[in-house]
Amino acid sequence: MKSIIKDFQVKVVELELKKSWKISLYEQKTRPHCIVKIITEDGLVGYGEAAPSPAFMGETGYTMELAINKYLGPSIIGENIFNIDNIHDKLDTAIYGNYAAKSAIDIALYDLMGKTLNVPVYKLLGGKYRDKIELSWVVGMQDLKGSIEEAKERLAEGYKVIKIKVGISPERDIELLSKVREELGYGFPIRLDANQGYDYRTALTTFKKLEEFHLESIEQPVKRNDIKGLRMLRERLDTPxxxxxxxxNFHEVVNVVNNDACDIANIKVGKVGGLSQAKKIANYLEANGLHATAGSNLEVGLGAAASLHFVASSKYVDIPNDLYLGNILHKNDIIKNKFELVNGCLTVPEGPGLGVEINDDIFD
Ligand SMILES: [Mg+2]
Known part of the structure; x- marks a missing residue:
């Protein structure tokens, strides 16, 4: 096989959510996901997905479609699918940033590499480190009763961590946490994600109070560029x-780690530029003694499969992951396969490439 990229196609698929998804940054009911198809001269086809996150990545399915059709896709025609660093050079030269769009392409290339060699993607990423991939469930912003009901239901299904979206109002956060612990007890870890909702001073006073409810970790309490605020919170709070x-992206990880500004990293395959970049980040964190989790931008089937291959093969990505979230929150998926949840864990698909089959009619 020559494994040369011959053509590509992009499709934006509007996926409806079962109920409104709200975090401190935005609220959505429908989400445009970007699906990429890459075809080799040998006639093999690979698929990738990136989910929209306009408020913190500046990308939606439609901007990804434009970036890929105009700049990224044409820049890699004629390249060998296995020359992944070389391909990322071409992508970065074609257009700066646009990491979600680049993620969709990178994932499609790994799907192709796996299909070419007839192996699952995790074997291209270092092989299997773990069989069971532990999951966390994310409770989006809603009323108090709904939050508690949802957490209770997911705990019964075996999810290992309940992550709760906070960051709009300190009073709301304190009331919510107090009620969750009162109703559901202290027998499970709680992660709080503020999605940049607070400034440093508000975050410090709010999370100091919230720590009494025993937190597993506090995710992105301050603005993304406030590395100093992140570091000062790390120094002044007991919770990771x-x-x-x-x-x-990889360079931002290096900067945050060099500034001693985090204990844990949330590596989203669809955020950092795909599987190759996620692996670089995981290796860098491991070298620095830092552990990670694989988060979610509410990707559906292809994105979740890519994350499963990443976690299965990455030793230090050992903190329960949000990766199986979009699949459940959306009304429909883009793949035919169903992931089997067993006691809050998933296993990595074993078929060639990503090991999932896309619904054929998406590109019609
Ligand atoms: Mg987050």
Whole structure:
């Protein structure tokens, strides 16, 4: 096989959510996901997905479609799918940033590499480190009763961590946490994600109070560029601090780590530029003794599959992951396969490439 990229196609798929999704940054009911198809001269086809996150990545399915059709896709025609660093050079030269769009392409290339060699993607990423991939469930912003009901339901399904979206009002956060612990007890870890909702001073006073409810970690409490605020919170709070929006690519991770500004990193495959970049970040964190989790931008089937291959193969990505979230929150998926949830864990698909089958009619 020559494994040369011959053509590509992009499709934006509007996926409806079962109920409104609200975090401190935005509220959505429908989400435009970007699906990429890459075809080789040998006739093999690989697929990738990136989900929209306009408020913190500046990208939606439609901007990704434009970036890929005009700049990224044409820049890699004629390249060998296995020359992944070389391909990322071409992508970065074609257009700066646009990491979600680049993620969709990178994931499609790994799907192709796996299909070419007839192996699952995790074997291209270092092989299997773990069989069971532990999950966390994310409770979006809603009324108190709904939040408690949802947390209760997901705990019964075996989810290992309940992550709760906070960051709009300190009073709301304190009331919510107090009620959740009162109703559901202290027998499970709680992660709080403020999605940059507070300034340093508000974050410090709010989370100091919230720590009495026993927190597993505090995710992105301050603005993405406030690395100093992140570091000062890490110094003044007992709970581990997780960086998410502050680390949207490999170089930002290096900067945050060099500034001692986080204890844990949220590596989203669809945020950082795809599987190759996620692996670089995971290796860098491991070298610095830092652990990670694989978060979600509410990707559906292809994105979740890519994250499963990443977590299965990455030793220090050992903190329960949000990666199986978009699949459940949306009304429809783009793949035919169903992931089997067993006691809050998933296993990595074993078929060639990503190991999932896309619905054929998406590109019609
Ligand atoms: Mg987050």
């Amino acid at each position: 601090i997780m960086a998410d929006e502050a680390i949207s």
